[in-house]
Amino acid sequence: MATAGSKKHLYNIGAILRGLSITFGFMFRKRPTIPYPSRKKQHAPRFHGLHELRRYDDGKERCIGCELCSSVCPANAITVIGAENAPGARSSPGERYAARYEIDELRCIFCGMCEEACPTDAIVLTPRFEMADYRRGSFIYAKDRLLVPPDAGAGTAPDDRPGGIPGDLGRVGEIKSTTDVATGYDATWRGTILKTQHQGLAIIKEPEAGQ
Numbered sequence: 001m002a003t004a005g006s007k008k009h010l011y012n013i014g015a016i017l018r019g020l021s022i023t024f025g026f027m028f029r030k031r032p033t034i035p036y037p038s039r040k041k042q043h044a045p046r047f048h049g050l051h052e053l054r055r056y057d058d059g060k061e062r063c064i065g066c067e068l069c070s071s072v073c074p075a076n077a078i079t080v081i082g083a084e085n086a087p088g089a090r091s092s093p094g095e096r097y098a099a100r101y102e103i104d105e106l107r108c109i110f111c112g113m114c115e116e117a118c119p120t121d122a123i124v125l126t127p128r129f130e131m132a133d134y135r136r137g138s139f140i141y142a143k144d145r146l147l148v149p150p151d152a153g154a155g156t157a158p159d160d161r162p163g164g165i166p167g168d169l170g171r172v173g174e175i176k177s178t179t180d181v182a183t184g185y186d187a188t189w190r191g192t193i194l195k196t197q198h199q200g201l202a203i204i205k206e207p208e209a210g211q
Helices: 002-028 068-072 113-117 171-176 181-187 189-194
Strands: 051-053 078-084 096-104 123-125
Touching: 068 078, 078 171, 113 123, 113 189, 171 181, 181 189
Parallel strands: none
Antiparallel strands: 051 123, 078 096
């Protein structure tokens, strides 16, 4: 005849077996997490990550130094100082260009207002999210770190267009308006690089100063 003590022990064994069944059940399920940094997650093309400054096909900068991006920035993270283009060495199609352009990525809230306000699609947010560093000063991205290489330009410079409005205005937003990484990442230079990278903490070669 089973005593009250032996019944209690049998109940404990059943509880242990039920607990082990739950543990082993989760061992063979597909994990919702990924082993970062050995594997990198690819965000949606509309993800608001690190900024970049775009160029035209001929290498001219799209930014015309109008300072609209810094005016609409709710976090005061953008500093733009415009200057007049020299007749013999134009940096942009307009009369002005950004002589100094800086973004404090620690202040930035990645809202995308700068991208929406830009009249030339010069400043865009890319899917790149890895910006870790040890020094606060490293998070102030100057023009030399934001500007894409000359051979990564896109679109025809509006030198002859009235008002200097680019013909492909809004094209970046159109390409990014998808959930397909294969096509949506083509909207930005950093996005095209991320398409081929599946390892975390990858280093993207920044354009050299003066390019």
